[in-house]
Amino acid sequence: MNNENLIRLTGVTKTHEGAGGTFHALREVNLQVKPGEFVAIIGKSGSGKSTILNMLSGIDKPTSGEIWIGDTTIHNMDQDQLAKWRRRNVGVVFQFFQLLPTLTILENVMLPMDFCGIIPARERKGRALRLLEQVGISEQADKLPALLSGGQQQRAAIARALANDPALLMADEPTGNLDSHTSEAILQLFKGLAASGKTIVMVTHERDITKWVSSVVKLADGQVVNGSGLYD
Amino acid sequence: MEVVYMISVRWRKVLGDLWLNKTRTLLAVLAIAIGIFGVGTVLAGYSILTHEINANFLGTHPASAILYTENADDKLAAAVESLPGVANAEPRRIVTARIQAGPNEYRRLLLFVIDDFNNLRVSTFKLERGNWPPADREILIERSALPLIKKEIGDTVIIQTPNNGQDHELKVTGIVHDPGQSPGDVDNIAYGYITLNTLESLGETRALNELRIVVDENSKDVTRITNVANQVRDVMEKRGYHVSHVEIPNAGKHPHADQMDSLLFLLEVFGILALILSSILVASTVSALLSQQIRQIGVMKVIGATTYQIAGLYFGSVLLLGVSGLLSVFLLACGQAGHSRYSQRKY
Numbered sequence: 001m002n003n004e005n006l007i008r009l010t011g012v013t014k015t016h017e018g019a020g021g022t023f024h025a026l027r028e029v030n031l032q033v034k035p036g037e038f039v040a041i042i043g044k045s046g047s048g049k050s051t052i053l054n055m056l057s058g059i060d061k062p063t064s065g066e067i068w069i070g071d072t073t074i075h076n077m078d079q080d081q082l083a084k085w086r087r088r089n090v091g092v093v094f095q096f097f098q099l100l101p102t103l104t105i106l107e108n109v110m111l112p113m114d115f116c117g118i119i120p121a122r123e124r125k126g127r128a129l130r131l132l133e134q135v136g137i138s139e140q141a142d143k144l145p146a147l148l149s150g151g152q153q154q155r156a157a158i159a160r161a162l163a164n165d166p167a168l169l170m171a172d173e174p175t176g177n178l179d180s181h182t183s184e185a186i187l188q189l190f191k192g193l194a195a196s197g198k199t200i201v202m203v204t205h206e207r208d209i210t211k212w213v214s215s216v217v218k219l220a221d222g223q224v225v226n227g228s229g230l231y232d
Numbered sequence: 233m234e235v236v237y238m239i240s241v242r243w244r245k246v247l248g249d250l251w252l253n254k255t256r257t258l259l260a261v262l263a264i265a266i267g268i269f270g271v272g273t274v275l276a277g278y279s280i281l282t283h284e285i286n287a288n289f290l291g292t293h294p295a296s297a298i299l300y301t302e303n304a305d306d307k308l309a310a311a312v313e314s315l316p317g318v319a320n321a322e323p324r325r326i327v328t329a330r331i332q333a334g335p336n337e338y339r340r341l342l343l344f345v346i347d348d349f350n351n352l353r354v355s356t357f358k359l360e361r362g363n364w365p366p367a368d369r370e371i372l373i374e375r376s377a378l379p380l381i382k383k384e385i386g387d388t389v390i391i392q393t394p395n396n397g398q399d400h401e402l403k404v405t406g407i408v409h410d411p412g413q414s415p416g417d418v419d420n421i422a423y424g425y426i427t428l429n430t431l432e433s434l435g436e437t438r439a440l441n442e443l444r445i446v447v448d449e450n451s452k453d454v455t456r457i458t459n460v461a462n463q464v465r466d467v468m469e470k471r472g473y474h475v476s477h478v479e480i481p482n483a484g485k486h487p488h489a490d491q492m493d494s495l496l497f498l499l500e501v502f503g504i505l506a507l508i509l510s511s512i513l514v515a516s517t518v519s520a521l522l523s524q525q526i527r528q529i530g531v532m533k534v535i536g537a538t539t540y541q542i543a544g545l546y547f548g549s550v551l552l553l554g555v556s557g558l559l560s561v562f563l564l565a566c567g568q569a570g571h572s573r574y575s576q577r578k579y
Contacts, residue, residue, distance in 0.1 A: 057534070059534065079539070080538065080539075083533065083536070083537075083538050083539075084538070086534075086536065087535075087536030091535075092534045092535065094531075098527070098531045100245055100528055100531065100532075101252075102245055102248030102249050102251070102252050103241065103244060103245050103248060107241045107244055107245075110241045111241050111242060111245070111532070111535065112535040112536045113241075114240050114241040114242050115242065115532070115535065115536040115537040115538075115541055116536045121240075124241075160535065161535075163535075164536065
């Protein structure tokens with residue numbers, strides 16, 4: 001086992017059968033990510049960015065190829081195994097925050113702990129409050145999501161992703177719905193999390209992403225174009 | 233200090249969602265309540281109408297057959313009772329009269345003339361309050377007629393009999409309950425119970441013209457009742473009594489049994505309709521709830537919920553609606569119970 005890389009994709013291909021024939025979302029993608037890395041996946045829409053993210057978080061399965069996360073192969077797990085694996089290992093952040101509207105911010109952060117049962121019940125509220133403090137919105141804890149700004153909602157969503165202390169964070173255009181000033185604050189937050197040991201894979205359209213992330217993967221037509229060059 | 237939540241966060245979400253759509257939640261609870269109430273009413277109606285009223289009615293030893301003659305008496309009754317197949321026989325007379333209910337206002341009155349109030353054996357009834365038996369020129373009134381004639385114990389009633397049409401005054405000395413009669417306030421008819429002496433004082437001939445018999449077994453078997461009644465008629469005619477005709481009342485059935493059947497049918501239809509409609513309403517409410525929450529279900533799965541956990545949440549939420557509906561129908565039923573008790577008294 002090569003434990004140096006936390007994430008290893010080897011020959012991952014994903015095809016969809018459609019009316020217009022076979023569509024290749026991903027072709028023979030190979031990718032390695034080390035623990036604590038902050039990786040940006042960039043590329044035009046339809047290039048396969050979100051597909052990779054869905055593979056890594058176990059929401060989608062490859063047609064062929066292997067996906068290793070640490071010592072675990074997730075490409076051959078069934079739905080139930082994936083759900084149980086995901087809740088311990090992956091936190092997901094969405095573009096549109098996706099906080100549950102009828103729960104307070106604090107309750108939104110506690111919800112994954114409630115579903116997973118890893119954190120003992122009496123420690124959940126304290127942990128959720130500490131996470132909200134970490135993302136800088138502890139004073140909003142008892143408000144409903146609709147009362148918060150977009151940036152605050154995304155911070156809450158990040159706190160929720162960290163609820164069960166996963167090693168891996170997946171973010172799908174987390175700044176895509178935020179103004180540039182707020183985007184920078186969110187990216188700063190991710191950078192800090194990476195520095196504290198979380199491995200982060202982020203799909204993004206942000207320009208000048210290199211000053212935040214440790215590496216960039218560029219996709220075009222379902223293939224990795226290169227590992228570093230940007231916007232060429 | 234850390235506080236453990238009394239209700240876990242996921243159930244707070246369920247409650248929050250129900251609260252957010254208050255109108256829809258209320259509608260669903262109401263629909264369930266109406267459905268349960270409809271079916272409950274039908275079931276209660278069945279149990280009251282089929283069981284309790286029948287038991288009440290059969291408890292009066294209703295006549296299996298009535299033989300009409302000129303002058304039935306106790307001697308005849310005793311002779312007939314000794315015949316095989318006859319459990320009881322009792323002479324009676326029913327006079328259709330009028331009773332004054334107000335100035336120039338008369339109601340139909342069925343006068344039951346009874347030879348011996350202390351030895352009722354067929355078509356019995358019970359004293360509810362007042363004196364038993366009535367003395368001469370006294371009358372007992374069936375309770376369902378009270379709202380009709382607006383009289384009470386101690387009052388004097390004015391009665392006209394067909395023979396001479398004159399006003400006669402009788403004193404009300406008791407109120408009885410006769411489950412064998414259809415309710416007087418429904419049929420707009422009063423029932424009175426008097427002695428032979430009183431009958432004579434009203435200008436009628438002193439005679440009982442019916443012999444009512446009860447068969448000893450199979451009281452609902454019309455063929456058997458007919459056989460026994462024919463046998464009794466033969467014996468009566470041998471003894472010189474002329475039997476003008478024999479009546480076999482609808483065996484073992486309350487006089488309002490047919491109305492009850494129609495009522496039951498209506499109840500049944502409305503109950504089933506209410507149940508179907510409320511089921512449709514609940515089903516559409518639940519499917520609206522689910523389709524509104526597809527995105528949230530997806531999010532919950534991504535943050536770690538298993539399919540079972542999510543199914544549990546929505547089942548729980550439907551269960552909560554059901555229990556709320558049940559509770560509200562329980563409160564409704566408590567109110568209804570009082571009314572039913574009143575209605576039941578009439579039969």
